[in-house]
Amino acid sequence: EEPFHTSDGASALDGTALESYTLRVEETGADVRAPSELGALHALTTLRSLLVFSANASSFSIRGAPWYIQDEPRFQYRGLLIDTARHYLPVRTIERIIDGMAMNKLNVLHWHIVDAQSFPLVLPVRPALAEKGAYHPLATYTPTMVQHIVAYAERRAVRVVPEIDMPGHTHAW
16 A cells, blocks of 8 residues: 555545645644645654754754744655666665655655666566666666665655656667
8 A cells, every 4th residue: 555645545646645734833842734644744844854953961852932834835746856877876875865855845756767878777578688788787776676666765755757768769779
């Protein structure tokens, strides 16, 4: 089951969920109001950005309380592009990018996986494409790795849009 569904079946990952929220922070606590889990997630992300850690007291505080924040995204599609066809990125690096996207409430990762420069995607039906087309035998993405990245992103309300160019579009194949 996809994470971040609302009671009416809207999904964070297909762009139909309401993402608005209100956050009221007092010195004694915080109150979150949101029409969906995704809105609540955004409110918690905002709350997290207000926290200040004190090493001396080993505790967190919120400066400037009380706060009242009413927010919603201006654009439904808030994305970032990574191009692993031209610059291979290890899975851990992609995970860190996704974490940064979630902290900044970006919701779409456009992943340009293959192009003329390299073919790092391992296709079980055509393994020679990655064997001969990747920059290095270890600079590839297996189906398991891709599934992991997609699931990792989904848990953070980020949709992965893969771009796989066709052989007629590229020069090197």
